[in-house]
Each structure stands twice: as C-alpha cells, then as structure tokens.
Amino acid sequence: MTELTSTTSSRRRILAPPASESTARHEIAVQINGEAIEAEVESRLLLTDFLRERLGLTGTHVGCEQGSCGACTVLLDDVPIRSCLLLAPQIDGRSIRTVEGLAERDGTPNKMQQAFCDHHGLQCGFCTPGLLITLTSLAEREVPVTLDELDHHLDSSICRCTGYMNIRNAARYALGLMPPRVEDRSGERDGP
Amino acid sequence: MKPRALDYVRARSIDHAIELLSTGADARVLAGGQSMMPAINMRLASPDVLIDIGRIDELRSIEVGSHLRIGAAVTQAEVAGHPDVLHRWPMLTAAIAQIGQPPIRNRGTVCGSLAHNDPQAELPAVAVALEAVVTSQSRRGTRSIPADEFFRGTFTTSLEDDEIVTAVDFPEPALGQGWAFQEFSQQPGDLATAGAAVVLNRREAAANRVVVFGVGVGPTRATLIEEAIRYTTDPSLDPQLVDRWGATLSPFDDAHASAHTKVQHAKQIVVRAVAEARGRMS
CATH class of the missing domain: 3.30.43.10 (Uridine Diphospho-n-acetylenolpyruvylglucosamine Reductase, domain 2)
Structure with missing residues (x-):
C-alpha cells in the first residue's frame, strides 16, 4: 500500500493514486476517529477501501461486500452502518468511527473491548471489529438495552467460528444485563 | 467485488x-x-x-397529520423509531423490524424499498395493504400513484425513467381496524420466503386487504381470501379455500426454499395473519 499524503496544512491530506481510468474525483473533508482529514477520492471507492487502503485503518474488515456479514460495520455520525455499502464521496462532511477509535487515547480498551477479553468474546477475530462497533453503540446510547435487543444486534454480525455464546456473555457483562460470573459460566460455554 | x-x-x-x-x-x-x-x-x-438524493433537505422529513408522509431520504430506522408511527401505523413499525439488521435499517429508506420493489421485500406489501400513495416528480410535473398501480412486477414499478419518488403517504387507518404483519424467513433479517400484510375493517369489509409477498412477482392481493372473509367473523379460514388459493400462486424455487415449500409457507402465513388481524379488530 502506498499512502500518498501531504501535510502542508494542519489537516492530514490523502491523495488518490494516479488514475487508471477516467472517473470523477471528489474532494472530501471528514472526521475519522476524531482526526480531520481531507482526501481526494474516486466516485467508485467504497468506504471500506478508503479506510483500509488509503488510511491504513485495516481494523475494518471486508467480508461479503453486500451488507450481510457485518464485518465492515463502522459508526457514521455515531450510527452503525455497513461501510461496504457506502461510497467514499458520500461521507463528505461527516464523522466516522472505526474499531481503531474505540479505545481511550492512552490505549485502554473501552468497556466492551475489555469484556470481550475477559469473556473470551473472540476466536479468529474476523467479525470482532463489526461486533465491537455495533455493541459499543448500544452501550453508549441512553435508553437501556434489553436482552432481546442485544440478541437482535448480535444477529447483525456473522461469526463463522460460531462463538456467539461468549460474545453474548461479554456483551451482557458490559451492558449490565445479568452479568454471568466468570467462574460460573461453564453452563453457557460453547462446545464440550 | x-x-x-x-x-x-x-x-x-x-x-x-x-x-x-x-x-x-x-x-x-x-x-x-x-x-x-x-x-x-x-x-x-x-x-x-x-x-x-440522500442528503436533500426537502426529502428528509416525516410529517404526521391526518396521514403520514415519509420523504424519500427518510430511513427505515427513523420511521420505526417515530412515536406517532408506532401508535397510529403499527404495521409499518412491525414490518420494518423484519428488514435486514439494524445497520441496514439505519441507511435503507422506506421510499427506496418501494421504488426497488424486490418481490421478497416487506414494505411494498405494507404499502398495498395500507393503501399508500407514492408521489413522484419529473420535469413533466408531479404524480400521485396509488400503491395498487405502482407495483408492476419483479423489480418493476410504474415509475418512468426520468421520475424520482419524492415521498409516500399512508392514510390514517380506519377506526377499529385489525391488522397483522407476518413473514416466514430462515432466520430473522433474512429475505422472506413468504409473508402477508392483512388489514380487516369492521364497518367497510369491502376495504379488507390480504396482501402476500415473497411468492410471486411482488405484493399480490389474495382476492379469493379477501372475498371469503368479507361476510364472516370466523377467525379461521376454510382449509379447502386456502388450498384453492395456494394453487393460484407460482413462486420460483430458490436457494432458501422450493416453490412448493413457499406455497406451504404462504398458506400458513395467511391463515395466521388473518387470525391475528381478527384478534386486533375492535
């Protein structure tokens, strides 16, 4: 990956690679994880690829590219959306939060990330960024979350390791929904 | 890709x-x-x-008065989260809850779903059941298109190439109306293999609507069933009538269900939805 940047202004500026095709380009100004970024993007560039290829934020994963798997979920103005179904020029003037922007500035994991560590909420880790984004947005909202709602939101990410029980335990713990005690959860574990 | x-x-x-x-x-x-x-x-x-058109201010509003007007850039989540919609147009809220997952509904629009007219989509069936009216605009002017005339077949509507949908209007449901929205899908959020949107009226039985989707070319009124329930208050449907109606459907096989299975699902769903709507009449 070659990241073409220029830092003549206080904002980081990302340039598009040399054109291999005639396509319109757009100047966008966005906030990514709190950082103001100006970029030149092609019309057809997906937000996932803008984040991964141009900004090097590879925490946002690319799975199905049709909105089904949830691996690419990011927050657009604090609302979870599929970044594979958005074109980069569409985010002009808006703010994006990715999994890289969830931890505190000093690197301390947020509550949901810590709960994933404590409750073995990930196996291969592919679905994890999307789940952390979706569940963090649930944890940050003001209206209390019900268990049904949690399950509904878990349904928005596909975990091919089928590690849902531990993910659910982690989320229940972080959301204060009848937290299972770590030493007591043998009955809810996946597998033998 | x-x-x-x-x-x-x-x-x-x-x-x-x-x-x-x-x-x-x-x-x-x-x-x-x-x-x-x-x-x-x-x-x-x-x-x-x-x-x-997603950021055009004129298309961003939900207006609630004697009817509900949803602009073309309003998301499904915004409609489902609107307190007046839940209270007065509960079928819309129930149907939107079945569309994809929360991040999909945070971007997907109500009008977009209508204009797309996926034969397995929920909202076209709801629009027909609730007698919605689609407003479209082009250089030639503005048109109001009743849902009955809007949906023309698989991924096809009566929109012309130069027209855009600007809004959809849902009239106020009649007093005492019973409604139901049911669908069968392999797991929550999947496209439906069969679904039904039902509206039953106490006063005006001629306005009853039984609309199915997922089993053909888009939202389809089950006229056989509508006629049969017109003069009865019995919540259960005659199984022979349901079989006769099922024989009129011609869905395609797909990866989720065979045509035969879809017809079976549709019959079950219609029976359940009519009973549920009866139970909600007051």
Missing part, C-alpha cells in the same frame, strides 16, 4: 436531481443504497452515474 467505474453526483435539491436524471445518461437514483449498493458491488447493476 467492487463497483465498476462510475460517476457519483450528490443532488442539492429535488430539482437538481430531476435535472441530472433527465440528461439521458444511464443514471440511477441512490438513497440509502442498501439494495442498490449490493447490486452495484456484485455488478448486477452498473449504471454510469449515481445520483445521491
């Missing part, structure tokens, strides 16, 4: 969008993009130009 090279234009106003659409280029209107973008990523659709 990735989209092929295309141009993207963000429309500033309805007039701007219409002007862009009438240039004759192979252009498509983009609102929430939750159906359009998968199609473009898979290159099932490859327009030269995408006209983004």
Whole structure:
C-alpha cells in the first residue's frame, strides 16, 4: 500500500493514486476517529477501501461486500452502518468511527473491548471489529438495552467460528444485563 | 467485488436531481443504497452515474397529520423509531423490524424499498395493504400513484425513467381496524420466503386487504381470501379455500426454499395473519 499524503496544512491530506481510468474525483473533508482529514477520492471507492487502503485503518474488515456479514460495520455520525455499502464521496462532511477509535487515547480498551477479553468474546477475530462497533453503540446510547435487543444486534454480525455464546456473555457483562460470573459460566460455554 | 467505474453526483435539491436524471445518461437514483449498493458491488447493476438524493433537505422529513408522509431520504430506522408511527401505523413499525439488521435499517429508506420493489421485500406489501400513495416528480410535473398501480412486477414499478419518488403517504387507518404483519424467513433479517400484510375493517369489509409477498412477482392481493372473509367473523379460514388459493400462486424455487415449500409457507402465513388481524379488530 502506498499512502500518498501531504501535510502542508494542519489537516492530514490523502491523495488518490494516479488514475487508471477516467472517473470523477471528489474532494472530501471528514472526521475519522476524531482526526480531520481531507482526501481526494474516486466516485467508485467504497468506504471500506478508503479506510483500509488509503488510511491504513485495516481494523475494518471486508467480508461479503453486500451488507450481510457485518464485518465492515463502522459508526457514521455515531450510527452503525455497513461501510461496504457506502461510497467514499458520500461521507463528505461527516464523522466516522472505526474499531481503531474505540479505545481511550492512552490505549485502554473501552468497556466492551475489555469484556470481550475477559469473556473470551473472540476466536479468529474476523467479525470482532463489526461486533465491537455495533455493541459499543448500544452501550453508549441512553435508553437501556434489553436482552432481546442485544440478541437482535448480535444477529447483525456473522461469526463463522460460531462463538456467539461468549460474545453474548461479554456483551451482557458490559451492558449490565445479568452479568454471568466468570467462574460460573461453564453452563453457557460453547462446545464440550 | 467492487463497483465498476462510475460517476457519483450528490443532488442539492429535488430539482437538481430531476435535472441530472433527465440528461439521458444511464443514471440511477441512490438513497440509502442498501439494495442498490449490493447490486452495484456484485455488478448486477452498473449504471454510469449515481445520483445521491440522500442528503436533500426537502426529502428528509416525516410529517404526521391526518396521514403520514415519509420523504424519500427518510430511513427505515427513523420511521420505526417515530412515536406517532408506532401508535397510529403499527404495521409499518412491525414490518420494518423484519428488514435486514439494524445497520441496514439505519441507511435503507422506506421510499427506496418501494421504488426497488424486490418481490421478497416487506414494505411494498405494507404499502398495498395500507393503501399508500407514492408521489413522484419529473420535469413533466408531479404524480400521485396509488400503491395498487405502482407495483408492476419483479423489480418493476410504474415509475418512468426520468421520475424520482419524492415521498409516500399512508392514510390514517380506519377506526377499529385489525391488522397483522407476518413473514416466514430462515432466520430473522433474512429475505422472506413468504409473508402477508392483512388489514380487516369492521364497518367497510369491502376495504379488507390480504396482501402476500415473497411468492410471486411482488405484493399480490389474495382476492379469493379477501372475498371469503368479507361476510364472516370466523377467525379461521376454510382449509379447502386456502388450498384453492395456494394453487393460484407460482413462486420460483430458490436457494432458501422450493416453490412448493413457499406455497406451504404462504398458506400458513395467511391463515395466521388473518387470525391475528381478527384478534386486533375492535
């Protein structure tokens, strides 16, 4: 990956690679994880690829590219959306939060990330960024979350390791929904 | 996959969008993009130009009065989360809860789902059941198109190439109306293999509507069933009648269910939905 940047202004500026095709380009100004970024993007560039290829934020994963798997979920103005179904020029003037922007500035994991560590909420880790984004947005909202709602939101990410029980335990713990005690959860574990 | 090279234009106003659409280029209107973008990523659709209407202020409002008016850029989540909608148009809230997952509904629009007319989609059936009216606009003027005339078949509507949907209006449901929305899908959020939207009226039985989707070319009124329940208050349907109606359906086999299974699902769903709607009449 070659990241073409220029830092003549206080904002980081990302340039598009040399054109291999005639396509319109757009100047966008966005906030990514709190950082103001100006970029030149092609019309057809997906937000996932803008984040991964141009900004090097590879925490946002690319799975199905049709909105089904949830691996690419990011927050657009604090609302979870599929970044594979958005074109980069569409985010002009808006703010994006990715999994890289969830931890505190000093690197301390947020509550949901810590709960994933404590409750073995990930196996291969592919679905994890999307789940952390979706569940963090649930944890940050003001209206209390019900268990049904949690399950509904878990349904928005596909975990091919089928590690849902531990993910659910982690989320229940972080959301204060009848937290299972770590030493007591043998009955809810996946597998033998 | 990735989209092929295309141009993207963000429309500033309805007039701007219409002007862009009438240039004759192979252009498509983009609102929430939750159906359009998968199609473009898979290159099932490859327009030269995408006209983004998602940030046009004039299209961003939900108006609640004697009827409900939903602008073309209003998301499904915004409609489902509106307290007046839950209270007065509960079928809309119930149907939206079945669409994809929360992040999909955070972007997907109500009007976009109508204009797309996926035969397995929930909202076209709801629009027919609730007698919604679609408003469209082009250089030639504005049209109001009743839902009955709007949906024309698989992914097909009566919209002309140079028209955009600007809003949809749902009239106030009649007093004492019973309603039900049911669908069968392999897991929550999946496309339905069969679904039904039912509206039953105490006073005006002629206005009863039993609309099925997922088993044919889009929202289809089950007229046999509608006629049969017109003069009865019995919540259960005659199984022979349901069989006769089922024989009129001609869905396709797909990866989720065979045509035969879909017909079986449709029959079950209609029976359940009519009973549920009866139970809600007051």
